[in-house]
Amino acid sequence: MFKRINGKQIKTLVFGKYFLVVMVILAIGCKSASHSKKDRPNILFLFTDDQRYSTLGALGMEEVLTPGMDGLMAMGTTFTNAYILGAPHGAVCSPSRAMLMTGRHYFNLQPNVYAQFSVPNNLKGKSDKLTFPEYFRANGYATFATGKQHNGKDWVERGFEEGKSIYMGGMTKHFGTKVKDFSANAGWSQPYVDKEKFSSELFADAAIDYLENHKAGKPFLMYVSFTAPHDPRTAPQEFHDLYPPENISLPENFMDGHPFPIADMKIRDEKLAAFPRTEKELRQHISDYYAMISATDAQIVRVLDALEKSGEAENTIIVFSGDNGLAVGQHGLLGKQSVYEHSIKVPLIFSGPGIPKNKKKDAFAYLHDVFPTLCGLTDLEIPASVQTKDLTPVLKGKQQVVREVMHFAYNAWPGDNKPKERGAHRAVRKGDYKLIVSSKDGIVTEQLFNLKKDPWELHNVIGENEDSEILKDLRSSLNSLIKETGDPADLSKDMFGLYE
Template identity: 45%
Template sequence: MNINFLNPSFFFLKKPQLTLFLLFIGCATPKKNPPIDKRPNIVFILADDQRYDGIHALGNTEIITPNLDALVARGTTFKNTYIMGAMNGAVCAPSRAMLITGRSVFDITPYAGSNIEMPDLLLPEALSMNNYTTFHTGKWHNGEPAFLKGFKEGSKLFFGGMCDHYQVPTKELENSKKLSAIKIDSTHSSVLFSNAAIEFIKDYRASNPFYLQVSFTAPHDPRNMPKKYEDLYVKKEIEVPPNFAMKHPFDNGEMDIRDEWLAGYPRTVDEVKANILAYYAMITHMDEQIGRIINALEEKGLRDNTIIIFSSDNGLAVGQHGLMGKQNLYEHSIKVPLIFEGPGIPQGISNEELVYTLDLYPTLCDLTTTETPKTVVGVSLFNTLMSQEKIERSSLVFAYKNSQRAIRKEDYKLIEYLVKGEKTGQLFDLKNDPWETTNLYDLPSYQSKQIELQKELQQGLLYYNDVVDMTAADWNVDPIPAWIDNVSPETINRLRALAIKDRALRGFSN
């Protein structure tokens, strides 16, 4: 079968030159006519629920992603990039809020949706103040006021968490000040948003650089896409991951939530394979749209002065550890891809530094010579990106509500749980057990490592303004209600119906 993809090599006709990226430093300003601004354009592409291994070039031999593979080959990939977590079940809302504020999960509103605090200078707002044209298309899960504060231009804007990919309720940004009424677009979301990005690129005439953010809703469910992308995969050839389980071994505090309804209980190999196939097909379809965007940059003559960044708001279990969603602190749900490609970016580099996605804010500021606001707690990756310098960070800490806390340090990962007054722990050796299948917690031979990580976890949480006391029986915090206990019966019924419909797409029923 012929795979009708754009040839990635078509996009990369010239080797990016570091000098092009640095021309703005010390250059004389003409007295007549506005100078051509040689600061790089930025294209930030954000996937929805795409975990780190959702790219062929990053080790997943089953998935088809030629355009993302080309970015990996021509750029620098941060292979240990994580979200910090979430204080609510809609993980993508706080994750995206951390991206645009540079703050930790403990310094944003718990939901971080329409009520995100806005005293801070948002990332697109800071770039706009530095003479960048800011344009957004796609999903925006942090409310209309924050969007209007941050972006000057935008098209095909979806304000919400999820929707049918062929029935996307979008708005237009009119005169940089107000949003239009909702229009339902029947074009698939990935095509819809890429079309808007391509139109922006083709029509761009200004001499100043631009910041273009393309926020796909793929591969978030419901996973409906053109059938030919599903046909690229054969279900019987899809492998279930080594950490597949029919159910999670204990209550993690969020077992009954919408995401977990996307497969039956107990989990079966057949249904998990079907979900993985659809997940891959969504990513492959999106990958082709990414290729179209890159091709538009090339045709416009902007490719050599544009830095492309690809990442995701969070990962997804899709059957791993008996889970389907992302309301946990396993690698599959908090580890995401992060790729930089463009002028001045070293090629073919796999960087192993420990990185948060909230580090993107200060990094973009440095890449664009924009002043980083003092409210930003993320660490700039500029020096490690350009010259592989070490980051002064020995570990990463994570949180989900007040029931899960975790730390990653070197090759080890510790997860602590407090659910209904009961504590549970997990300790994994990620070097020898990357799928997190063997729990070393409380084993005598790992006691010193466990104590070391517990101490550093507490220190790290305090540094980021978490108020938990891990030594206390109740962590000295009030439990945050489970999602199922905090939504209306009407909402539950509506979302159950959507889950049933999505399972039917895979050929399964309750």
């Protein structure tokens, strides 16, 4: 990719702008992993919207420039098998974020926070479940938020003492984003917009302002939640110029359409490109997607630079992740409403005191493991309400794994009166194998992939393994996990009984 970019752009936009900052963050030292209440580390959570795992430039999987994110990988530990559990409707971001906030599976949360469109106004955002900002605030942390909040204002008010440039909602334009400020003392400001400023810059400015003005005395928890690279994909032009569409490589699993009918095939996300998909149009989509990621990466670097200048970098845990992936042409899909790797696999990086640098861990992890893991890293007791796993033993090299098997779910919203869009997926991964079971209108399709040999999920080997122990084991594991997690799916029924 570097050969395809003008040399002046590389020097000014990438190396000249990022190099010193990346070198600084790489130099951050490790401290003891044991913390008293007095010296607990700060937490900086950096969160992107619709960024799939493979778009970390340092992985070499896609032609995208992410020097800031690459620097975080070098200064910390990256989970190479991190996933979201899934979602029960097309706005995958909302249940994903609700699970992150609570450390609970969406099956065990109120739709008030992950499907607000489905409940009366007086119930929107109402939940008795504990969130990690709320918990850390109660344990002496100064808590701050900026950017996207997709689960209602109650969790914002309970979890954060202060917020600036908060966007309440799912998706919005990236120039002129309507935002509000919040403080526990003064409440909410009137909404305001800056039509000249890219959304990621707006949120980075808010984070930088907090770092520059935070008063020492107690540790901080910052939740910096970008609305990019979610569409509309309108980055500043200099970033679009980095990716001429004619030079974009298509993914190996590019298709002009999905090979069989599945849930939500004509949802809004899928209508962003014509049917059948064309190579030319998809190259443009991928180009714009990369531009949004690089533009947001530049703002992440600004936040990291401000953290270093604040003098707090050595005592700050940094977490970087995304709320879900995105197909953008893979398997003939545009959106995230499936359980293929491109839609459920996300970046997950931890760095900071006591966390090994430049390491990769292949242990299975969920995004909503973040809550208990932050507790583990700060020596706080994990609340009883949390249902997921503390990854600290893996980060510290004391355990190889915290789970042997993973469960994934997606279905069109059961309450929608759209019979043509109905359908459901359930999936399970164990070792290198992943089984996807899809059900729509009386037809069940099973797909078995060996992800080590076939990371693009192109070769369904179920015909070669119809009676194998692998397939039997995966089917059994999936049914067990459905029961254990409270998943309402019944695999013996059409569309798993979700629309009865």
